[in-house]
Amino acid sequence: MSDLTREALNIEDLRRMARRRLTKALFEFCDRGSEDEIAMRDNRTALDRIKLLPRVLTDVSGRDPGITLFGKKHALPLLIGPTGIAGWVWYRAEIALARAAADAGIPFILASTSSTAMETVLAEGGGTQWYQLYVWRDADATLVTVARARDAGFEALVLTVDSPTYNNREFDIRNGANFPPRVTLRSAIDGLSHPRWLFGTLARYALAEGRLPRFPNIHFPPAAAGAKNYTAGQGAGFLSRNDMLDWDFLRRLRDLWPRPLIVKGILHPDDAVKAAACGADGIIVSNHAGNVLDAAALPIEMLPHIAAAAGTRLKIIVDSGFRRGSDVLKGLALGADAVAIGRATLYGVGAAGEPGARRAIAIFDAEIRRTMGNLGVCDIASLGRNNIVLPGQMPSFGAPAGDFSVSGANETRPLTVIQR
Numbered sequence: 001m002s003d004l005t006r007e008a009l010n011i012e013d014l015r016r017m018a019r020r021r022l023t024k025a026l027f028e029f030c031d032r033g034s035e036d037e038i039a040m041r042d043n044r045t046a047l048d049r050i051k052l053l054p055r056v057l058t059d060v061s062g063r064d065p066g067i068t069l070f071g072k073k074h075a076l077p078l079l080i081g082p083t084g085i086a087g088w089v090w091y092r093a094e095i096a097l098a099r100a101a102a103d104a105g106i107p108f109i110l111a112s113t114s115s116t117a118m119e120t121v122l123a124e125g126g127g128t129q130w131y132q133l134y135v136w137r138d139a140d141a142t143l144v145t146v147a148r149a150r151d152a153g154f155e156a157l158v159l160t161v162d163s164p165t166y167n168n169r170e171f172d173i174r175n176g177a178n179f180p181p182r183v184t185l186r187s188a189i190d191g192l193s194h195p196r197w198l199f200g201t202l203a204r205y206a207l208a209e210g211r212l213p214r215f216p217n218i219h220f221p222p223a224a225a226g227a228k229n230y231t232a233g234q235g236a237g238f239l240s241r242n243d244m245l246d247w248d249f250l251r252r253l254r255d256l257w258p259r260p261l262i263v264k265g266i267l268h269p270d271d272a273v274k275a276a277a278c279g280a281d282g283i284i285v286s287n288h289a290g291n292v293l294d295a296a297a298l299p300i301e302m303l304p305h306i307a308a309a310a311g312t313r314l315k316i317i318v319d320s321g322f323r324r325g326s327d328v329l330k331g332l333a334l335g336a337d338a339v340a341i342g343r344a345t346l347y348g349v350g351a352a353g354e355p356g357a358r359r360a361i362a363i364f365d366a367e368i369r370r371t372m373g374n375l376g377v378c379d380i381a382s383l384g385r386n387n388i389v390l391p392g393q394m395p396s397f398g399a400p401a402g403d404f405s406v407s408g409a410n411e412t413r414p415l416t417v418i419q420r
Contacts, residue, residue: 004355008351008356009363010323010363011323011324011347012323014344014347014356014360014363015031015343017347017350017351017352017356018030018089018350021194021196022089022194022197023193023194023197024175024190025175025176025186025190026085026088026089026177028171028175028177029169029172030083030085030089030346030350031343033169033290033291033294034167034290035168035170037294038290038295039287039290039293039295039298040289040321042290042298043289043290043320046301046321047300047327047330050300050330050334050389050390052326052329052330052333052371052388053375053386053388053389055376058376058377059378060376060378063369063378064380065368065372065379066379067338067380069315070155070281070282072128074105074107074128075105076105076106076364076365076368077332077338077380078106078338078339078340078341078361079101079106079108079109079338079340079341080097080101080106080108080342080361081109081340081341082109082110082111082112082160083097083342083343084111084112085113085346086111086114086115086349087114087115087116087213088201089197089346089349089350090350091204091208091353092116093349093350094111094116095121095125096357097125097345097349097357098110098122098126098129099124099125099126100348100349100357100358100360100361101125101127101128101357102125102126102127102128103358104358104365105127106128107127107129107130107155108125108127108128108129108130109130112133112145112215112217113218114216115213115214115215116216117216117217118131118148118216118217119152122153130155130156130157130262131154131156132158132159132160133146133149133158133159133160133253134160135245135249136242139245139249141220141221142219142242144219145218145219146253146256147256148219149217150256150257150258150259156281156282157259157261158284159261159264160264160265161265161266162264162266162286162287162288162292162293163291163292164242164245165243167288168294169291183212247274247278250279250280251279254279254280260282260315261280261281261282262280263275263280263282263284264284264286265286266284266306267287267297267299268306269305269306269308269309272316273310275314276314280314282317282337283310283316284319285299285302285306285319285336286299286318286340287320288320289319289320289342290321298320299318299321300318300321300330303334303336304335304385306335307334307336308335315337316335316336317337317338317339317340318331318339318340319339319340322339323344325363325364325367325368325370325371326371329368329372329375329387330388332380333383333387334385341364344364345360348361
């Protein structure tokens with residue numbers, strides 16, 4: 001295997017490596033967004049336009065990027081978000097991602113649509129693991145999975161709420177990609193042209209397990225098991241999103257789940273307040289990385305307003321488009337308690353398995369620590385609005401010399417939407 005410390009200096013390098021190894025359809029499934037990909041592009045544009053405001057002549061020799069989430073300390077203000085396709089890009093990639101996260105001292109979120117049984121990932125991956133939940137057409141069947149995750153010992157439950165209908169990913173149609181994935185003549189030709197993926201991933205499933213990846217963590221009711229479209233443990237008809245979900249379902253989850261409950265996909269401050277009222281412990285401010293509603297508002301723009309509305313009632317995590325350690329510090333300065341990365345570690349595991357995932361985290365680790373030093377902060381709690389400059393908005397320096405003080409991370413101020 002190549003020396004990743006030399007070949008992959010940043011997340012974009014890992015992305016290029018993954019692109020070479022994976023089939024075209026699979027890579028674009030991981031890499032691209034919905035419709036015209038406006039949301040995905042603007043996620044990056046908004047982050048790029050935020051600037052950091054350094055303070056100099058500060059002793060930063062003792063920098064510590066650690067945080068505490070739900071009473072547990074973590075080494076970095078990061079967590080690995082759910083990526084259900086991971087098991088297709090690398091053999092049992094969920095375990096590789098969990099191990100990489102455990103060694104880095106950060107949480108890992110296992111997706112509902114993962115290809116490895118949740119109990120196996122917990123046992124072999126170790127570390128802090130949370131379970132992500134999609135709610136399918138049969139909500140009661142979904143609750144069976146929730147009880148299973150609870151009994152298995154996952155430390156938190158993450159309910160995804162921002163995709164009540166399937167996304168419109170037109171390039172997947174053009175590429176002949178399917179969900180659940182299945183082998184066709186077109187995909188077979190694509191696979192043969194990428195032998196490292198074909199023999200390193202697909203063939204390993206065939207030899208070790210006698211089948212292609214499937215959905216071992218989804219409970220299929222008997223009616224789905226007997227349906228014509230239910231094959232090899234996959235019920236394509238049953239796996240349709242539940243567009244009837246409401247806040248009462250979140251309350252049902254609260255009654256069933258005894259540990260931290262997180263709602264993923266919040267973009268409106270009022271919804272954050274409602275989530276807290278229904279018993280949620282945290283939220284993930286997200287537009288699904290541009291994979292669902294292409295005209296959706298941008299998480300980094302809505303984050304300050306959501307943080308102001310939520311106050312101290314919720315732990316706030318943000319995702320969508322984060323590729324650099326400086327991006328992470330921008331999100332924290334705008335009110336997040338942590339940042340979730342998904343594509344970054346997916347590129348890493350797609351490029352080189354567990355070492356690739358470790359390399360992705362190591363890149364963020366080094367960039368976060370280096371940027372903290374250049375910014376003049378020693379710990380995450382010191383980050384606040386005075387550490388950033390928003391587009392078209394210059395900070396006010398009205399205090400007399402010697403009286404200027406840095407705002408704390410939790411201080412609430414009137415906030416302005418970032419204008420592009």
